[in-house]
Amino acid sequence: MKILVCITHVPDTTSKIAFTDDNTKFDTNGVQYIIGPYDDYALARAVEIKEQQGGSVTLLNVGTAETEPTIRKGLAIGADDAIRINAEPTDSFFVAEQIAAIVKEGNYDLVLMGRESIDYNGGQVHGMVGEMVGLPSISPVMQLDIEGDTAKLAREIEGGKESLEVKLPLIAGCQEPIAEWKIPNMRGIMTARKKPLEVREPSSSNSKTSTFKYELPPPKGEVKMIDPEQVEELVRALKSDIKVL
């Protein structure tokens, strides 16, 4: 089983979100970067499938040299090698084109990634890559088992789940509970340093969108505390003050 796992390099989920340069740039001050949580699930499942069936797991990231610690963490978790496309990701279309170029030449059985990145929340890249390379793409995948040349999956739908079968090769956008997150152990961290990390220049420079400004939501007002003996006061407020009942 030859598996490609595409990972994003995103601010930690607890990061304070702020912008600089007149709200045109993300403020990286004090921000820790991690593998996108959904991508982490994809990687964990890829490593499990490799352990069960043999094969290899290649990581792919579109990013500048700053993303290499994140890629090394992915290698420590169990990927065998990695490719970094040396470019600042500009939009989903650009990232999808880079991934599609690698998928086309790599002959992968499975291409896994998170259902979306937790910074831009687009949820578009897996579908775009699928269309670009002419492969089925399924998302958001919460269960994935491989039986011979067939993938058996479950994807989340609003208020439930849908089970599917599809022949490999396949592209999947993953989410929990597809696997338990894996935490790199000391041996993994040591071996990750020596695993191959190939740096390539982007195959194209096409974007269809450009982000030019950011905004924060308006600050939240003070919480109004209600006496636990007076729940009727809450009902009155919901009915009369904010009219939600």
Next chain:
Amino acid sequence: MSILVFVENAEGAIKKTSLEAVSYAAALAENLGESEVVALSIGTEVSEGTLASLGKQGATKVLNVAKEELNQGVTQAYASVIAQAIESTNAQHIVLAKSSLGDPVAARVAIKVNAALASNVVDLPDLSDGFKVKRSIYTGKAFAWMTLNSDRKIIAIKKNAIEVKESGNDAPVEAFDASIDEADFSAKITHTDKAEGDVLLPEADIVVSGGRGMKGPENWGMLEDLAKTLGAATGCSKPVSDMNWRPHHEHVGQTGVKVSPTLYIAVGISGAIQHLAGVNSSKYIVVINQDPEAPFFKAADYGIVGDAFEIVPKLTEAIKAS
């Protein structure tokens, strides 16, 4: 030229998120000076009368691809049908709701018709200089303004961000005969498990959610009573779904379902930042927690410090009595 809007259905009705999409498309048409808003429905599960009623949200025509093999939302087949409808109507603007079907379908359509795609859009575009949209990013913690640089543009709107228009008259419904390619059905849907009769969490106007403070799955009855009284959906925090007290599809948070209801009631949830990320688009938040230091109170509009097992039944009764 027309604006095409893809509508999803469930249980024989058009989804609320798609009614929002049609309302958005109608307002967009007005701003662009377009006269045609064409709604596209796929499958046979919605009656012609229901489809015609999309006129109330501003559709001027409804195209109906009434093929039974399309009753299940197969991503590739839907993308193919939508692309054919775009070409047939010469639509330059395509609107749909961001959803578990909308996301992968929109992405494939964008490549098929060479369109720029903006997802999680929360408002009508600024047309003063180009086509700029405001979209939610960082799981609702910020917004980005983005320019769409292709002639064709696809806009996937965030749930509950757009008000549903309720006026106007029925729209004519026409059959649309899209060609179906067997290759688009390479992914076979073998089974669907759906919570029946419940309010769907991602689309709910009111959500009642429970956390570890509920102490066990056997105590969820009182939250369900409150939810039923309010016509609300039930949700839960990540530890609750991890412990299998509640199904995964009820997990609200950064890596679970993101909700944006009018009212979110959190019971026994401390308010970890990852949970807040899933609910911070809610219009109003009520927090009930025994711990006065629970961080969730900082994000709440109304808070009650106390024992959920006493407060929740009292609240349910008070709502019934009001």
